[in-house]
Amino acid sequence: xxxxxxxxxxxxxxxxxxxxxxxxxxxxxxxxxxxxxxxxxxxxxxxxxxxxxxxxxxxxxxxxxxxxxxxxxxxxxxxxxxxxxxxxxxxxxxxxxxxxxxxxxxxxxxxxxxxxxxxxxxxxxxxxxxxxxxxxxxxxxxxxxxxxxxxxxxxxxxxxxxxxxxxxxxxxxxxxxxxxxxxxxxxxxxxxxxxxxxxxxxxxxxxxxxxxxxxxxxxxxxxxxxxxxxxxxxxxxxxxxxxxxxxxxxxxxxxxxxxxxxxxxxxxxxxxxxxxxxxxxxxxxxxxxxxxxxxxxxxxxxxxxxxxxxxxxx
Amino acid sequence: xxxxxxxxxxxxxxxxxxxxxxxxxxxxxxxxxxxxxxxxxxxxxxxxxxxxxxxxxxxxxxxxxxxxxxxxxxxxxxxxxxxxxxxxxxxxxxxxxxxxxxxxxxxxxxxxxxxxxxxxxxxxxxxxxxxxxxxxxxxxxxxxxxxxxxxxxxxxxxxxxxxxxxxxxxxxxxxxxxxxxxxxxxxxxxxxxxxxxxxxxxxxxxxxxxxxxxxxxxxxxxxxxxxxxxxxxxxxxxxxxxxxxxxxxxxxxxxxxxxxxxxxxxxxxxxxxxxxxxxxxxxxxxxxxxxxxxxxxxxxxxxxxxxxxxxxxxxxxxxxxxxxxxxxxxxxxxxxxxxxxxxxxxxxxxxxxxxxxxxxxxxxxxxxxxxxxxxx
Numbered sequence: 001x002x003x004x005x006x007x008x009x010x011x012x013x014x015x016x017x018x019x020x021x022x023x024x025x026x027x028x029x030x031x032x033x034x035x036x037x038x039x040x041x042x043x044x045x046x047x048x049x050x051x052x053x054x055x056x057x058x059x060x061x062x063x064x065x066x067x068x069x070x071x072x073x074x075x076x077x078x079x080x081x082x083x084x085x086x087x088x089x090x091x092x093x094x095x096x097x098x099x100x101x102x103x104x105x106x107x108x109x110x111x112x113x114x115x116x117x118x119x120x121x122x123x124x125x126x127x128x129x130x131x132x133x134x135x136x137x138x139x140x141x142x143x144x145x146x147x148x149x150x151x152x153x154x155x156x157x158x159x160x161x162x163x164x165x166x167x168x169x170x171x172x173x174x175x176x177x178x179x180x181x182x183x184x185x186x187x188x189x190x191x192x193x194x195x196x197x198x199x200x201x202x203x204x205x206x207x208x209x210x211x212x213x214x215x216x217x218x219x220x221x222x223x224x225x226x227x228x229x230x231x232x233x234x235x236x237x238x239x240x241x242x243x244x245x246x247x248x249x250x251x252x253x254x255x256x257x258x259x260x261x262x263x264x265x266x267x268x269x270x271x272x273x274x275x276x277x278x279x280x281x282x283x284x285x286x287x288x289x290x291x292x293x294x295x296x297x298x299x300x301x302x303x304x305x306x307x308x309x310x311x312x313x314x
Numbered sequence: 315x316x317x318x319x320x321x322x323x324x325x326x327x328x329x330x331x332x333x334x335x336x337x338x339x340x341x342x343x344x345x346x347x348x349x350x351x352x353x354x355x356x357x358x359x360x361x362x363x364x365x366x367x368x369x370x371x372x373x374x375x376x377x378x379x380x381x382x383x384x385x386x387x388x389x390x391x392x393x394x395x396x397x398x399x400x401x402x403x404x405x406x407x408x409x410x411x412x413x414x415x416x417x418x419x420x421x422x423x424x425x426x427x428x429x430x431x432x433x434x435x436x437x438x439x440x441x442x443x444x445x446x447x448x449x450x451x452x453x454x455x456x457x458x459x460x461x462x463x464x465x466x467x468x469x470x471x472x473x474x475x476x477x478x479x480x481x482x483x484x485x486x487x488x489x490x491x492x493x494x495x496x497x498x499x500x501x502x503x504x505x506x507x508x509x510x511x512x513x514x515x516x517x518x519x520x521x522x523x524x525x526x527x528x529x530x531x532x533x534x535x536x537x538x539x540x541x542x543x544x545x546x547x548x549x550x551x552x553x554x555x556x557x558x559x560x561x562x563x564x565x566x567x568x569x570x571x572x573x574x575x576x577x578x579x580x581x582x583x584x585x586x587x588x589x590x591x592x593x594x595x596x597x598x599x600x601x602x603x604x605x606x607x608x609x610x611x612x613x614x615x616x617x618x619x620x621x622x623x624x625x626x627x628x629x630x631x632x633x634x635x636x637x638x639x640x641x642x643x644x645x646x647x648x649x650x651x652x653x654x655x656x657x658x659x660x661x662x663x664x665x666x667x668x669x670x671x672x673x674x675x676x677x678x679x680x681x682x683x684x685x686x687x688x689x690x
Contacts, residue, residue: 016340016341017340045576047572147339229635231628231631235625235628239622241622242621242622254610254618255618255619255622257636258619258632258633258635258636261635261636262635262636264639294638294641294642295642295645296648
């Protein structure tokens with residue numbers, strides 16, 4: 001499976017399924033494979049930077065590269081200002097414009113403009129050439145997209161802009177962005193889900209929309225937080241029976257708790273299996289299965305466990 | 315403060331007419347909102363749950379396939395009544411235009427306007443405006459004793475709080491003048507006075523951003539002026555409603571680090587808006603069982619399982635599984651405790667266990683409801 005052999009990768013999924021965790025693991029795996037990676041986050045919370053244990057740089061700037069990965073927070077209005085800086089090179093005039101009240105309202109009123117600029121900035125980074133000449137600045141740009149609904153809205157912006165705006169600079173630029181986003185050789189949309197009812201429903205819808213409405217290339221499906229242990233009901237029953245007959249209070253308690261945790265894990269495993277089958281049927285794309293990582297705190301060590309899994313799948 | 319010493323979420327719900335559920339994505343907010351709705355309906359109140367999430371999650375939660383842009387009764391056996399409503403933005407905007415447009419001609423002009431098509435589509439921001447509009451309509455209809463509002467993820471939940479005043483600013487008379495004056499005579503003229511070259515640059519900016527949209531914006535506001543005049547007043551009323559004693563804000567969270575840090579941010583924001591947080595619901599909490607077994611060694615557990623399970627390999631697996639869950643549970647409890655400690659004693663708390671099944675039907679919601687009734 002090639003998971004990061006693209007110029008641009010979007011990691012998309014419902015809120016709470018571990019999208020940021022997967023995007024970070026993927027970035028670290030690509031970094032280990034010797035790639036120069038830019039990991040972009042667009043929700044303004046710097047969660048990826050936090051998880052990777054690096055300081056978040058100011059919006060629109062790449063942070064210091066650690067293990068081949070540099071993190072950048074992208075923010076719509078900052079991206080717009082940067083873009084205008086390129087279009088309107090005279091600083092004094094530009095300031096007169098961007099600091100005016102009218103400009104602020106204009107940005108607020110032209111809804112969708114910030115999303116468009118965010119994608120524009122991502123595109124800019126993905127095709128940017130190294131200042132010292134030679135190849136591209138980044139081997140791969142990985143985007144931790146906002147939760148489902150909003151994530152797809154971002155992806156929709158360039159083609160919406162292309163269709164809405166008449167001939168002009170924006171239309172020409174939007175066309176370039178759309179060309180990159182819909183090229184399966186250069187771009188992949190990875191989906192993240194857990195094997196549970198609602199995330200699976202949403203993932204099925206999402207996969208269809210990416211294919212049919214956005215016409216963008218789907219990459220792999222990451223199924224996160226999978227439970228895998230299954231205990232025989234006979235063993236669980238035996239534990240409970242032993243708990244009942246035990247005369248020692250501590251042992252009694254321990255046996256029943258071990259039984260209860262075994263039943264809990266088996267229940268999750270069964271449920272996960274059922275939804276994995278649904279995913280196999282309804283979202284037939286390459287799949288990467290990631291385990292539920294039990295921990296007191298989810299930190300770097302836990303992240304590295306997932307990186308190992310991704311490397312094995314790659 | 316120890317568990318059980320706070321009010322229950324059910325108490326909070328009983329004492330308010332509007333309950334707003336906020337929180338990050340994927341924490342079970344929609345399901346919680348649905349359970350709260352069921353709680354109100356069970357108590358005999360005429361209840362409606364309004365979801366403004368783009369994903370059709372509430373429909374999933376209530377086990378009904380399609381939720382329209384109008385109240386749909388949920389078939390449950392309760393003393394009161396339960397309805398649900400999904401905010402379909404495009405439909406809601408269209409309905410507004412239908413209602414307020416002065417004539418057929420104006421209506422058609424608005425529908426054809428490029429800016430309107432952008433605004434009423436799926437773009438961020440306009441959703442919150444519409445939620446406010448819906449909330450005020452539902453409230454004014456007098457048809458409901460309890461309105462439960464499910465909000466988009468935290469970031470947008472904050473937008474939801476900001477929406478009324480932001481819209482107020484947006485519709486500020488001075489600014490409106492920019493837009494309602496015929497395009498080009500107003501347009502960028504204010505700046506053009508400042509500097510001729512800046513004027514040329516601004517035209518270039520319009521070209522660059524493709525914003526003949528400015529003309530569209532101007533036309534849109536002209537056509538919609540009837541609607542926006544009344545809006546100012548409505549926004550003020552909703553703002554008052556959200557700050558009044560009738561309304562309660564609840565925060566929904568899970569025990570994950572990232573979720574809780576966003577939750578903290580939300581709490582501070584809520585204070586800034588002088589809105590009182592009335593309760594916190596912790597979902598998917600891995601509860602600790604019985605006594606503290608932190609110090610227990612794997613080998614000791616394997617030995618204790620000795621007579622019950624014959625296979626040594628199974629005993630080992632059982633012990634490891636047990637310890638993994640205990641580790642997870644300990645982390646969850648520690649994080650929740652430190653979060654609780656920062657909350658005022660007046661804030662209600664509910665802790666919902668990590669159910670082994672997804673809750674997506676009325677039976678599941680009832681299980682959740684029981685935990686909402688327990689004192690925190």
